[in-house]
Amino acid sequence: MSRGMDVDERKDKLVILDIRDSPWYDGPGRTIIEVAAGLRQQNFEIKIATFRSEEKSDSDYLTKAKQRGLDCFEIIESKTLDFSIIGQILEYNETTPIDVIHTHDLRSNLFGLIAARKLQVPIVSTAHGWVANSLKRKLLLFIDKLLLAYLFDLVITVSDKTQSRLKKINPFSKHLVTVRNALDTQHYHIEERDNLRQSLGVSKDTVLIGKIGRLSPEKRQDQLLRSIKPLVDEGYKLKLLLIGIGPEEENLRHLTESLGLQDVVEFVGFIKDMQPVYNELDLVIQASSTEGMPNVVLESMLMRVPIIATDVGGTSEIIDSDQVGTLIEADNRQQLIDSIRSFLDSPQQYLDKTGKAEQRIREEFDSNIRLARMAEVYNSIL
Numbered sequence: 001m002s003r004g005m006d007v008d009e010r011k012d013k014l015v016i017l018d019i020r021d022s023p024w025y026d027g028p029g030r031t032i033i034e035v036a037a038g039l040r041q042q043n044f045e046i047k048i049a050t051f052r053s054e055e056k057s058d059s060d061y062l063t064k065a066k067q068r069g070l071d072c073f074e075i076i077e078s079k080t081l082d083f084s085i086i087g088q089i090l091e092y093n094e095t096t097p098i099d100v101i102h103t104h105d106l107r108s109n110l111f112g113l114i115a116a117r118k119l120q121v122p123i124v125s126t127a128h129g130w131v132a133n134s135l136k137r138k139l140l141l142f143i144d145k146l147l148l149a150y151l152f153d154l155v156i157t158v159s160d161k162t163q164s165r166l167k168k169i170n171p172f173s174k175h176l177v178t179v180r181n182a183l184d185t186q187h188y189h190i191e192e193r194d195n196l197r198q199s200l201g202v203s204k205d206t207v208l209i210g211k212i213g214r215l216s217p218e219k220r221q222d223q224l225l226r227s228i229k230p231l232v233d234e235g236y237k238l239k240l241l242l243i244g245i246g247p248e249e250e251n252l253r254h255l256t257e258s259l260g261l262q263d264v265v266e267f268v269g270f271i272k273d274m275q276p277v278y279n280e281l282d283l284v285i286q287a288s289s290t291e292g293m294p295n296v297v298l299e300s301m302l303m304r305v306p307i308i309a310t311d312v313g314g315t316s317e318i319i320d321s322d323q324v325g326t327l328i329e330a331d332n333r334q335q336l337i338d339s340i341r342s343f344l345d346s347p348q349q350y351l352d353k354t355g356k357a358e359q360r361i362r363e364e365f366d367s368n369i370r371l372a373r374m375a376e377v378y379n380s381i382l
Contacts, residue, residue: 013045014378016100017073017089019108020050023059025272026214027295028104028128030064031181031370037068038371044378047096049073051085051107080107089115100124100381106144113151122381126156126179127166129292129313133217145169154381158293159314177377180314181293182370185362188302193279200239200266207238207344210281210305212274212296213288215246220287220310220331222248222255227287227336229259236344238264243277245270278303283343283350288312289330298365301325301357306350308339318365324357326350 018032025033036046048065052074062072075088089111092098102124103112109125116123125148132138148155149170156179157163163176194204202208209228213219221242228240242252242265249267256265271277278284284300284307291313298318300307309315310330319325328335343350 013043014099014382015096016044016046016102016378017092017096017098018046018048018102018104019075019089019112020048020061020104021107022105023050023052023056023061025060025064027181028126028292029061030295032104033061033065033068033070034184034367035371035374036065036070038367039375039378040070042375044375045071046102047071047073049075049092051075051077053077083111085111086115086118090118093119100378102126104128106140109144109147109152113147122153124154124156124377124381125152126158127162127292128158129162129290130165131216131218131290149173154377156377159317161314161317162292179370179373179377180317180365181295181298182365182367183295183298183302183361184367185302185365188275188299190304191279193276196277196280202239203237205237207236207282207347208280209238209240209283209285209340210243210277211240211285211287212243213286214244215242215248215252217248218288218290219244219246219248220289221252223331223333223336224285224287225252225255225259225261225265227333227340228264229261230337231341231344232261232264234341236341238344240265241277241281242267243269243271243274274299275303278305281305282347283308283340285336285340286310286315287330287336291315293317297325298361301354302361302365304354304358306343306347306354307357308336308343318360320360322353324353324360326353 048070050061054076065072073092075085077085098121100122101112101116103109104126113123127148130141132141149166154175156177158181160178163178166176211221211224256262284305286294286296286309288310293314297307297309297315307325309327311327312330316327319327326339328339
């Protein structure tokens with residue numbers, strides 16, 4: 001790339017403009033910020049950018065980035081396809097010369113690609129996974145995959161399975177690399193707590209189950225609600241916490257009422273600091289129909305919480321054997337019911353897996369491993 005000589009001559013930090021079309025400090029958002037903060041110690045300066053309409057205030061994502069001391073760039077938009085975004089990126093480059101543009105989703109991929117070509121700098125994208133809950137969305141995401149498969153200089157996939165989906169579109173692509181999600185394992189601590197139980201009025205003999213994630217169709221909270229219904233009817237004492245917010249909340253509340261589970265299910269909303277919650281959960285269930293590389297599974301295993309998860313996306317690359325967790329088929333309600341019942345009947349069998357689970361995350365999914373891989377990726381593209 002033409003800017004390579006400029007970078008070598010300046011001998012200063014490489015400037016990477018990281019653009020994301022989301023206000024949420026979720027799994028991908030947390031990963032981006034952790035990488036940006038970590039690589040600041042090396043030869044990289046990652047600028048955090050996101051789209052914002054004029055009437056909206058600062059997002060949780062940018063707030064957290066600023067708290068970590070990262071430089072942020074708010075790109076103002078007036079509509080979905082606001083091509084003035086490209087001009088704002090070019091203008092930003094005049095005061096902060098960009099060496100690489102890194103994008104993460106459909107709109108940032110499109111605008112970032114055009115801007116990168118105009119600036120003659122490399123364009124990189126991370127494919128976290130694709131969620132299509134409508135025909136229109138499926139079409140748009142297919143276009144996104146075409147862009148990634150043929151026009152980007154490098155695409156980072158968070159799992160081998162995610163990479164394989166792009167390989168189906170372009171079998172000859174050689175610009176795909178897998179860099180799995182990871183955790184800053186030193187910041188996670190296991191300790192005895194009962195604050196959450198007390199606040200919810202949950203007795204110690206009640207099994208506390210967590211379903212963590214955005215309340216949206218692909219997360220299949222509805223499947224989980226229907227799966228715990230027969231177990232409650234059988235007399236098992238359990239409490240299900242739906243942790244998160246999203247567009248499906250109203251539908252899920254109606255479903256909870258129709259199933260008569262109002263006393264069993266608790267909608268606790270979005271929780272910024274999940275570590276105290278993990279310390280009190282007896283079981284975490286991920287019932288998703290699609291995933292990239294789920295941080296919930298990583299965190300549960302690191303915090304020694306038994307995990308039952310559907311075999312989607314990169315989940316099987318984390319739970320690579322029955323010795324660290326339990327994998328089930330996606331959208332298989334009976335298998336989900338049987339797995340939960342098995343835990344309720346014999347929890348020790350599941351607890352026996354948690355030591356190896358924690359060890360696996362510390363050895364293979366630590367953030368230092370991801371930081372080293374990301375440094376290699378950025379250096380290779382230049």
